[in-house]
Amino acid sequence: MPDENAARPAHPAAGPRRPAAPRTAGARPAAVDALPDAGVDTVVGVGAAAPDAGAAPGASAPPGPEPTGYRRVFAVREFRVLFTAHALSLLGVVVSEIALTVLVYGLTGSPLLSSLVFALGFLPYLVGGTLLSGIADRHPPRRVLVVCDLMCAVCAAVMALPGTPVAVLLAMRCLIAVVAPVFTGTRTATLTDVLGDGDLFVLGRSLLRIVSQSAVLTGFGLGGVLLTVVSPRQAVAVTACSFLSSALLLRLGTRRRPARARGGxxxxxxxxxxxxxxxxxxxxxxxxxxxxxxxxxxxxxxxxxxxxxxxxxxxxxxxxxxxxxxxxxxxxxxxxxxxxxxxxxxxxxxxxxxxxxxxxxxxxxxxxxxxxxxxxxxxxxxxxxxxxxxxxxxxxxxxxxxxxxxxxxxxxxxxxxxxxxxxxxxxxxxxxxxxxxxxxxxxxxxxxxxxxxxxxxxxxxxxxxxxx
Structure with missing residues (x-):
């Protein structure tokens, strides 16, 4: 699913622009529009563009913003960890959807029940996103991300157990879908801590979307090939391992940050x-x-x-x-x-x-x-x-x-x-x-x-x- 620099006047032919807001006590200035490519590894400030690494002291900044490019995002170590964890868990989800569809159809012979595997990937999002969204702000983000991954790993492990009834399979699939919006919302908010809320955030989120789209293209193919080698339950066990790997990466590779807010x-x-x-x-x-x-x-x-x-x-x-x-x-x-x-x-x-x-x-x-x-x-x-x-x-x-x-x-x-x-x-x-x-x-x-x-x-x- 969701950008413009804050200090530009609106222009009728150039799309909406956010006018400059007055600086007030406690107000947070707008994020950097773009970081130059030359030698800047992290976001160095807010409210003004970073100077070129090679510029002489006192030299003025370039007259216009330059694209940072995706390579600037990958220069941030924490983002590389988030990106890798995202790819691992996403491939696990795609493989599990194929494996569960085959497994449920094999157990029941019902096209309706097998199609519920995909439907349950959408419907519970509304519940998790509405009733559990507060978790993303009330708790330290790293803890939320790791716990969500561990919960999904447990659900996948239960689904992989021999003899697990179809009702339990669907319930576990539903629980993963309830947790998913909390995880995704927390991770997206964490991107603003890791990359700032300027252009690097936009590019970082774009990369995560590209991985999601790529998983649609490659995940189903990989899942189909995997099912020619292992059983559906063994494929779901691979999903549990992918969630555990993601949790370990996030725990060891990201900083601990405090909760954003407190509530009732x-x-x-x-x-x-x-x-x-x-x-x-x-x-x-x-x-x-x-x-x-x-x-x-x-x-x-x-x-x-x-x-x-x-x-x-x-x-x-x-x-x-x-x-x-x-x-x-x-x-x-x-x-x-x-x-x-x-x-x-x-x-x-x-x-x-x-x-x-x-x-x-x-x-x-x-x-x-x-x-x-x-x-x-x-x-x-x-x-x-x-x-x-x-x-x-x-x-x-x-x-x-x-x-x-x-x-x-x-x-x-x-x-x-x-x-x-x-x-x-x-x-x-x-x-x-x-x-x-x-x-x-x-x-x-x-x-x-x-x-x-x-x-x-x-x-x-x-x-x-x-x-x-």
Whole structure:
């Protein structure tokens, strides 16, 4: 799912800009827009760009921000640890989903129960993100991350035990999904501690998204190969090991930091944070802008099998249809993160978000599978809009609310995608799959254009709460 430098005046043709806020006692200045590439290994300050390493004392900074590039993010040791732990646990989740699907189907012969393995990866996010989000702010982040990984490892170990009933398998899968938004929200908030809340944060979060998209492309293939060598339960045991490895990396490779805030009872504190997030107009609009495109863009993936059958493309086309949008997203994020400046990424954010679903309109009239794949790759490439919105979002959220806000964002994103898939499937019961995909593009474009206009006004107004 979710950026611009704080000290720039708004310009009508350049997308929303956050006007400079007056410095008040206790207010936290805006983060560094971008760090120069020459010899700076860490974030050296806030409120002003870092000087070039080779600049003479007193020399003025370069006139414009330069892209930091992904290599600057990997120069931060703690981020490398977070990145590796993320890749390990994510591959474990993907492999376990395949293994559990095969295992449940083998035990029951029920397509419905086997499909619940995937459904339970979406639905419990709403519970965890709403009722447990306070954990991300009330406890030291490293402890939260390690405990979440250990809980997931225990759940995977229970699923790997011989003779575990199907009901317990599904319950453990559900528990992992409840924990997931707390873990993800805490990790995202931790990125602001590790990388700051400027351009390095945007690029760091982009890299984590790229890993997630890559896992879709490689994880299912690796899982399928693994299941030709080991049993489904043994594959789930591999997942438990990946969670344990992630927990060990996070425990030994990241710094201990204090909790961001203190509060009362957990659920009341979590719900209070939920209300605070949606009470702020700017945060609310940014959240909706981060959620709306994914709700509609999942239609082609949800209907890949039905659409392939509709055009007579065969089962091989299903995999191509499923992979097309992740390929576009990965390529676009790599391009935007590597070659575009922070201001350029901010300028293209709202146009991409507003128009990114237009390629889906082409699907019902496409003359062949190749053209459909091109349309889906184009729709996926529009996902680069998140690099612009991520920074606006993190700058709008007060520090003491960051963990809960990031958890709510993650939970909402996963939930809205599940709703989008369900609605696409329901619509395909009455209309052809191609028409449903085109309709999702049309309805989604209208919604996203309206939201982009509201988002532009909200971001330009500069009425975000003070950062503490």
């Amino acid at each position: 009872p957990l659920m009341r504190y979590s719900l209070q944070g939920f209300r605070q997030v949606f009470a702020d107009r700017r945060i609310r609009v940014l959240l909706l802008m981060l959620w709306a495109p994914p709700m509609f863009v999942v239609a082609p993936e949800a209907l890949a099998a039905a659409y392939a059958d509709e055009i007579g493309a065969g089962t091989a086309a299903v995999g191509l249809l499923m992979c097309a949008m992740p390929v576009g997203t990965i390529a676009a994020e790599l391009y935007a993160g590597s070659l575009l400046s922070p201001s350029a990424r901010s300028r293209i954010a709202l146009p991409l978000a507003a128009c990114g679903l237009l390629p889906l309109l082409f699907v019902p009239w496409a003359p062949g599978l190749g053209w459909v794949l091109l349309a889906l790759v184009s729709a996926g490439a529009a996902g680069a809009y998140t690099l612009g919105l991520d920074r606006w979002f993190v700058e709008a959220v007060p520090r003491e609310l960051q963990g809960r806000a990031m958890t709510v964002q993650t939970a909402g994103l996963m939930t809205i995608q599940g709703v989008g898939m369900a609605l696409a499937g329901a619509a395909a019961e009455f209309w052809p799959a191609g028409a449903v995909i085109g309709g999702a593009g049309a309805v989604g474009t209208v919604c996203c254009v309206l939201l982009a206009l509201r988002c532009r006004r909200a971001v330009a107004s500069g009425d975000a709460p003070a950062r503490h």
